[in-house]
Amino acid sequence: MIEDAELLARAAALVAAYTAARRTIATAESCTGGLVAGLLTAVPGSSAVVERGFVTYSNEAKAEAIGVPMDLIRQHGAVSAPVAGAMAAGALAASRASVAVAITGIAGPGGGSAEKPVGLVHFGLAQREGGIRLLERRYGDLGRAGIRCAAVADALGLLEEAIRG
Numbered sequence: 001m002i003e004d005a006e007l008l009a010r011a012a013a014l015v016a017a018y019t020a021a022r023r024t025i026a027t028a029e030s031c032t033g034g035l036v037a038g039l040l041t042a043v044p045g046s047s048a049v050v051e052r053g054f055v056t057y058s059n060e061a062k063a064e065a066i067g068v069p070m071d072l073i074r075q076h077g078a079v080s081a082p083v084a085g086a087m088a089a090g091a092l093a094a095s096r097a098s099v100a101v102a103i104t105g106i107a108g109p110g111g112g113s114a115e116k117p118v119g120l121v122h123f124g125l126a127q128r129e130g131g132i133r134l135l136e137r138r139y140g141d142l143g144r145a146g147i148r149c150a151a152v153a154d155a156l157g158l159l160e161e162a163i164r165g
Contacts, residue, residue: 002039002152010156015043017163018098024051025159026097028066028087030078031105031121032148033057036155051097056087066090079104081122085132088124099162100126101155105137107147117141121151125158133158 002008018025027037027050037053040046054065059078062068067090068083076082087102105121112118119139126132135158139150 002035002149004149007039007149007153007156008042010160011039012043014156014159014163015040015046015049018049019045021163023049023098023163024096025049026051026091026095026100027053027155028091028100028102029053029055030057030062030087030103031107032103032151032155035148035152036101036103039152039156052095054091054094062087066094077116079106079116079120079122081134081136084122084124085126085134086124088126088132092126092128098128099159101158103151103155105147105151107144108141109144119147121147121154123151123154123158125162127162133161
């Protein structure tokens with residue numbers, strides 16, 4: 001659970017905004033392991049907004065739970081823009097949510113390479129109105145907790161953009 005006061009305040013503002021707009025959220029999380037959903041559900045009244053969350057840490061979970069094609073994972077790797085987009089689209093398709101945010105990355109301390117270093121995180125945001133927004137961040141080696149916290153902050157940013165239109 002994230003105890004950061006600024007992130008909690010942002011989550012509370014998101015819950016209020018999504019409640020007022022009668023919109024709902026689904027999450028598909030890999031490297032953050034459910035932290036976005038956990039942060040949102042720490043807010044009273046979040047049951048009106050958080051439709052469901054998927055923790056799809058393994059490639060098999062990405063394929064089985066939210067329909068990410070294994071060929072896409074094999075071709076681009078689990079940590080890639082195409083997979084983040086497919087995760088967001090899959091979470092939207094597997095839920096009744098208005099918006100789905102997805103996160104896949106390398107939180108470390110191991111698992112990185114020259115091409116995909118520790119701190120590389122890809123995001124996807126899909127909306128029922130159509131379109132998928134992709135975002136790539138290269139945080140550097142902030143440590144596992146730091147990377148995961150930074151990824152949560154950027155996921156909230158995508159959700160904030162989506163509600164603002």
